[in-house]
Amino acid sequence: MKLLVLDGNSLLNRAFFGIKLLSTKSGDFTNGIYGFLTMFRKIYDETEPDAVAIAFDMRAPTFRHKQYAGYKSNRKGMPEELAQQLPVLQQLLKDLGYRIVTCEGWEADDILGTLSAAAEREGSACVIATGDRDSLQLVSSATTVRLMSTKFGQPQVTVYDEAKIMEEYGVTPHQMIDLKALQGDSSDCIPGVAGIGPKGAGELVQKYGSLENIYNNLDDPEIKPAARRKLEASKDNAFMSYELGTIRRDAPIETDLSQYVPTSGDPQSAGSTMVRLELFSLIEKFGLTAAPAQETTVAAGRPEVIELPDGAPLLARLEDAGAACFYCHWDKSGELLSLIFAHKDILWRVTPDSAFLLAFFTNPLIKKHTHDIKPLHRLALSMGCKLESVSLDTALAAYLLNPSATGYDVLRLAAEYSVPLPDFEQEEYNCAAVMPGLCQALQKAIDGNNQRELLENIEIPLSFVLAQMEHIGFYVDSESIKEYGEKLQKEVESLHDSIIEQVGYDFNINSPKQLGEALFEKLGLPHGKKTKSGWSTNADVLESLRPMNPVVDEILRYRTVAKLKSTYCDGLLKVIGPDGRIHSSFNQTETRTGRISSTEPNMQNIPVRTPIGRELRKFFAAEHGVLVDADYSQIELRVLAHVANDPAMREDFLQGHDIHASTAARVFNMPQELITSQLRSRAKAVNFGIVYGIGAYSLSQDIGVSVKEADAYIKEYLRNYSGVDAYMKEVADSARETGYVEDMFGRRRYLPELKSSNFNMRSFGERVARNMPIQGAAADIIKIAMIRVSRRLEAEGLKARMILQVHDELIVECPQQEQEQVKALLTEEMEQAVNLSVPMVAEANAGKTWYDAKG
DNA sequence: GTATTCACG
DNA sequence: ACGTACGTGAATACG
Incomplete structure (x- = not known):
């Protein structure tokens, strides 16, 4: 029989501080449960035990890290969160069939000692897995210790047997106690002998064998006088330390090893817990299925699959039903392999040919419910048609429900929303089979959050606009970029x-x-x-x-x-594509604030602030006509004025004042005429800071004044803009209460950081709470404008096409003769996108290149 | 893979 | 006592 005993507290501690989640999305915490299970799996596979016991202290885990890094410097969490994870982990381990051992008044170490002693009595082998070295004294011919550590976020194991301890410490396992009694251990509050460290302790124990024998031979002339004095002075401490450092082996716990043989546990409960914790990679490793309990029983086996080489006959049925719920199976290169319709408990697998796709896409009587609609829009565009009647995109819905998730795969969502999963070999069948249930669950959740408007009137129509922008692309003068690059190379x-x-x-x-x-x-x-x-x-x-x-x-x-x-x-x-244009990808489900992001390439960070960088924009051009570039003026501050309902700020915008100069006049208590450009730019920095959730230090760094002075500016600002002051307090309070913030359109972001005990992390949560409703609303407003612009360009039969959005800026390429009409249209639609208590202002300019078109 | 730096709003 | 504004993506170096 082989017994594996885990030191739960120390391993969880190790795991929490060491093992990193695979995801790199900022804001993720290190997850102690993930790390623990990863370590556990590794040890289990390496040792293949017959029985497993997992020891925990009764009291909450203590932590030896003196300092916990804040949110910004790294993304680790802090012990309070770990303490919250402990009961969840314990229940999960029970559900996995393992026995948890705790004992009132006894430490986890004592449980390790008692169980290893029991194993030795039975003639069984024992493996102790722990993160700290205290248990090394338990090593024997039958017992080994596996010391866990982490390196680069991966678990590492060092195996200690008697030989390894002798090699490293020069003593027997039992003498580890004597060693510790001399040198002490500050983290365990073991005093030891003052003035004797690891080296001295090692020499003494090696020479005399035990603490007792050292004191019996204190007169030995080989002991230096200084050491003798120290030993004499700390004699009581030394023997007390020996007692403290000795792990007890008689805790009143179950010692019949057969009671620790793993049971089948409750795999369904374990599976659903792991889904809830988003530990998807581990579900497989522990041989679980993702679907939670009751659904697996409800799932009446696999639906029938019908292969349809020609999908035409299905179209009439879908039209009768008025809707189609389907999954698109793409290969890695972006080729559409099949469309799988989940219709009336049957999966219809259609091989897409262009006749079928054309008929399906353009049929307005079939409402489309699918996952990730944008690529399908692009396919339709490339076929020269338009995908009509999209009514639900499960990825977009799930994003609205929680924009902080790391991804929105169908199967992951199915697990999260408890949709039963048939176990087809082919993943795409599983994806298609869960679609109806997933659609239903997400619709319900969206309605529950009052996010239907957001989904149906903003995100879903926007996905078409983004597909269009990707499809059309942005023309660039590649020859000139090449030349410019060579010039830069010479300078480099x-x-x-x-x-x-x-x-x-x-x-x-x-x-x-x-x-x-x-x-x-x-x-x-x-x-x-x-x-x-x-x-x-x-x-x-x-x-x-x-x-x-x-x-x-x-x-x-x-x-x-x-x-x-x-x-x-x-x-x-x-x-640059074969057509000489750049087709960036616009991701609609990436940011936590509702903005879109751009990749391959990122078209939203093309240089503009420095003259040399701005040069690049001369190479982004209209291929034939002109570019029209329209910018919102102060969109975030206008949103703030509206949501905070601040009289002073609203007045400034209603009167069409220069907002930064006006802020300067208020904050510095001077007439407008006396505001210098330096004062204006300081006020501008304050305005910026307010939107981000300001701190005096950062502001002082930004504008180069003392922290004290910056603090005075902020105070004076909030005194003048009392509505903003009140709003900022209110939004943080409501976020603490509900656990999330919302913008004026119902876009939501959850803020677990607000519950943190770590000052930095909590402060971060508060700043986000203040910023998200502003940044989010601004993002929604320009999204609305994009949809309206796109529709009007089409309605007015213009050739003009939107090709880029940069958060508060839209770029349209059009023939020369449409220039004035497009300028007016853009300005109008951007300004009329929403009706706030302050005017929205947008300005448009035209030019041959982006450089020229940007005012 | 993580850290650093820097580009944008 | 601590670190220092919100949201992104890409290139580079380095273990």
């Missing part, structure tokens, strides 16, 4: 040579580490501020170093030019 090389010459040796300027060495060691410049794996070399730091050495200027210039060359010139050239 000459800057490189000059920098290397001034520093005095060759190094990689792109490496922050090597650059730090060059600046702070070789050149002896003051290593500014921030660290973490070295000194920071970011632009802020370099800026402050600029007056001290001319090479810093060239490094800054090098960074700028190298960035333009690699990210923009090289990066853009790589993604």
Whole structure:
């Protein structure tokens, strides 16, 4: 018989601080349960035990980390969250069929000791898995300790048997107690002998064998006088430490090992818990199925699958039904392999041919319910037709329900919303089979959140507009980009040579580490501020170093030019399509605020702030006619004025004042005429900060005044804009109460951070609570505008097409003769998209290139 | 894979 | 006592 005993508390601690979730989406916490189960699985597979016991302390776990990193510096959570995870983990382990052992008044270590002793008595082997070294004293010929650690977020194991302990400590396992009694252990509050550390303790124990024997031989001349004095002074402490450090082996717990043989547990409950925790990768490893209990029993086996080489006969049935619920099976290259309709408990697998697709797409009598509609819109566009009557997209619905999820795969959603899963071999059949249930569950949830308007009038129509923008693309002058890139390359090389010459040796300027060495060691410049794996070399730091050495200027210039060359010139050239245009992807379910994001390439971060960067925009052009670029003016501040119903701010916007100058006049208590450009720009920074949830320190950094002064600005701001002050307090309070924030359209974001005990994380939650309703509403407003613009361009029979959105900016490409009409149309639709208590203002400009069209 | 830096709103 | 504004994506270095 082989017994595996886990030290639950210490492993959970290790797991929480060490094992990282696979997801990289910012804001994810390290999940202790995930880490624990990962470690557990690894140990289990390596040891193949017959019996398993998992020991926990009765009291809440304690933590040895003195400091917990905040939200920004890394994304780990903090112990309070871990304490909340503990009961969940224990129940999960029980459901998995393992026995949890706790004992009032006894520590987990004592349980390890008692069970290993029981195993030894029975002549069984025992493996102890733990994260700390206290249990090494339990090692024997029958008992080994597997010490868990983490490296790069992955679990690592070191196996300790008698030989390994001798090799590492030079003592027997039992002598580990004597060792600890001498050297102490601050984390366990074991004093030891003051002044004796690991080295001294090791020598003494090796020579005399035990603590007792050391004190019996205190007169031995080989003991140095200093050591003797220390030993004498701490004699009581030493023997007390011995008692404290000895793990007890007589805890009143079940010692019949057969009682620890795993049972079948409650796999359905375990499965549904793991789904709830989003531990999808582990479900398989533990041999569970994703679907929760009752559904698996309800699921009446697999639906029938009917292959339809020609889908035409199905169309009439779908038209009769008035709706189609289906799943699109795409291959990796983006080819549509099949459409699988879930209709009347049958899966109809249709091989798509263009006649069928055309008839299906354009039939307005068939309402489409599917998952991820945008690629299908694009397919329709590429066929020259339009996909009509989309009424539900499960990915978009799930995004509205929780924009913070890491992904929106059909099967994951099915598990989350408790839709029964048939176990087809082919994944696409499973996906199609869950669609009707998933649609129903999501519709219900959307209605429950009052998000139907948002889904049906914003997100679903928008997906078509985004597909259109992707399909049309943005023309670029690739030859000119190439030339510009070569010019930049020359400058990069000459800057490189000059920098290397001034520093005095060759190094990689792109490496922050090597650059730090060059600046702070070789050149002896003051290593500014921030660290973490070295000194920071970011632009802020370099800026402050600029007056001290001319090479810093060239490094800054090098960074700028190298960035333009690699990210923009090289990066853009790589993604130009055969039609000479760039077809970016717009992701509609990525951001937590409701904005869209752009990838491959990111068209929303093309340089504009510096003259040299802005040059690039000369290569983004209208292929034939012109570009019309329309911008919202101060959209976020206008939204704030409206939602906070702030009289002063509303007045400023209603009167058409320059908002930053007006803010300056209020905050600095001066007449408008006396506001200098410096004061205006400070007020602008304050306005910015308010939208982000401001802190005096950051504001002071931003505008270069003292923290005290910045704090005074904020106070004065809130005094003048009392509506904003009240709103900011109210929104955070309501978020704490409900656990989420909402914008004026019902777009929602959950904020678990607000419950955190970590100041930084909680503060982050509060700032997000203040910012999201503003950023989210602004995102919704421009989404509404996009839909209206797109519809009007079509209704008015214009050739003009929207090709890009950059958060508060829309770009349309059109023939020269449509220019004025399009400018008016854009301005009008953007301004009329919503009716707030302050006017919305948009301005449009036209030009041959993006550079020219941007005012 | 993670960290750093920097581009945008 | 602590770190320091919201939301993104891409390139690069490095273990």
